[in-house]
Amino acid sequence: MICFEPQSTGPKPAALTGVLATMPLTYPGYATGPLSLNIHKTFQLYACCILHISVSTLYLLTFLISHWPTTAATDIRTLTHSYSMKIQHLQAKSILNPSRLPGITYAINPYTGCQHACIYCYADFMKRYTGHLEAWGNFVDIKVNAVELLEQELQNKPKGLILLSSVTDPYQPLELKEGKTRSILKFLLKHQYPVSILTKSDLVLRDLDLIEAFDDIEIGISITTLNETHRKTFEPCTITTQRRIEALKELKQKTIPSYTFIGPILPGTTNLNKILHEVAPFSDFIYCETLNFRGKTEQLLQHVQTHTPELLNAFLFAVKHPHEHTQQLQDQVNLLQHHYGKEIKLFTHLPTRLRKEPLQNHKA
Numbered sequence: 114m115i116c117f118e119p120q121s122t123g124p125k126p127a128a129l130t131g132v133l134a135t136m137p138l139t140y141p142g143y144a145t146g147p148l149s150l151n152i153h154k155t156f157q158l159y160a161c162c163i164l165h166i167s168v169s170t171l172y173l174l175t176f177l178i179s180h181w182p183t184t185a186a187t188d189i190r191t192l193t194h195s196y197s198m199k200i201q202h203l204q205a206k207s208i209l210n211p212s213r214l215p216g217i218t219y220a221i222n223p224y225t226g227c228q229h230a231c232i233y234c235y236a237d238f239m240k241r242y243t244g245h246l247e248a249w250g251n252f253v254d255i256k257v258n259a260v261e262l263l264e265q266e267l268q269n270k271p272k273g274l275i276l277l278s279s280v281t282d283p284y285q286p287l288e289l290k291e292g293k294t295r296s297i298l299k300f301l302l303k304h305q306y307p308v309s310i311l312t313k314s315d316l317v318l319r320d321l322d323l324i325e326a327f328d329d330i331e332i333g334i335s336i337t338t339l340n341e342t343h344r345k346t347f348e349p350c351t352i353t354t355q356r357r358i359e360a361l362k363e364l365k366q367k368t369i370p371s372y373t374f375i376g377p378i379l380p381g382t383t384n385l386n387k388i389l390h391e392v393a394p395f396s397d398f399i400y401c402e403t404l405n406f407r408g409k410t411e412q413l414l415q416h417v418q419t420h421t422p423e424l425l426n427a428f429l430f431a432v433k434h435p436h437e438h439t440q441q442l443q444d445q446v447n448l449l450q451h452h453y454g455k456e457i458k459l460f461t462h463l464p465t466r467l468r469k470e471p472l473q474n475h476k477a
């Protein structure tokens with residue numbers, strides 16, 4: 114008990130040193146006076162401690178409340194994760210990247226890094242280019258000069274479809290506060306550049322005022338599974354799948370061209386039929402993508418074994434028999450395309466050796 118500690122020249126217990134160091138007052142009987150069991154002094158010390166705890170709690174609550182909007186936290190894990198993030202405002206060297214993705218001419222990434230922290234994300238190769246040592250999902254660099262760069266880099270370039278974004282989520286939680294994506298959209302709207310947005314977040318709805326003013330725009334909402342337990346395991350800091358479906362509904366209501374990106378297809382939990390049942394009425398078309406194991410096989414299998422062992426066999430099958438796995442998905446896609454009357458494209462990540470073999474395209 115600190116109040117009974119005699120005047121001492123020795124070190125104070127470590128746990129108490131921090132608390133005492135922050136106390137602005139000299140406590141009678143503690144720092145300067147002799148040992149005293151005087152009830153009055155004891156009461157004073159207790160009162161000071163309680164005051165300190167109350168002030169600290171109040172400060173913590175104020176901090177959490179004032180930062181809450183930047184987290185868009187869906188659960189305590191998301192919130193905790195948000196506070197371990199390293200967030201930097203940086204001057205970027207460039208912003209417009211030529212893209213080899215089908216139909217896409219340029220990609221713009223307003224941020225480097227992504228708070229969504231998806232376990233399967235292969236954009237983590239960005240760490241190599243930026244020198245970040247933090248785990249993927251634990252850092253975000255905000256490109257403060259994005260719009261200025263865009264203005265320079267788009268000059269004299271032919272117009273083409275611009276993707277927001279290819280290696281980050283343009284509507285990750287901190288976009289709510291930072292607004293980089295919004296400012297880029299404003300600029301693109303001024304020049305009516307054609308835009309394709311792909312996100313896992315319903316924060317995109319915030320920018321409907323801009324989106325509705327574009328002549329040529331499409332919004333893709335990314336979904337991997339309807340199983341919330343699995344969603345939290347693989348995409349720990351994203352919003353629920355249900356909220357994403359609601360976002361698709363709202364886009365449909367506003368008659369904004371929109372699509373669902375089912376990807377990556379996580380073996381054993383991504384149920385194409387069930388997802389399509391939910392999203393087909395609100396999607397103009399559907400893209401699906403197989404899981405890209407390249408360079409991540411061990412890490413992913415380890416994750417599955419630890420967190421979702423019920424999916425392990427399905428993952429192992431996809432790893433050991435990539436061609437059969439992909440063929441099964443292609444067959445499903447062909448049937449579902451017919452059933453739902455929607456255009457559904459499947460993108461695959463077969464090992465190079467197999468990629469050369471064309472997939473049988475069974476007509477349903």
Ligand code: SF4
Pocket residue numbers: 227228229230231233234235236280281282313
């Ligand atoms: S949202 Fe996209 S970019 Fe962000 S971590 Fe997930 S997969 Fe990667």
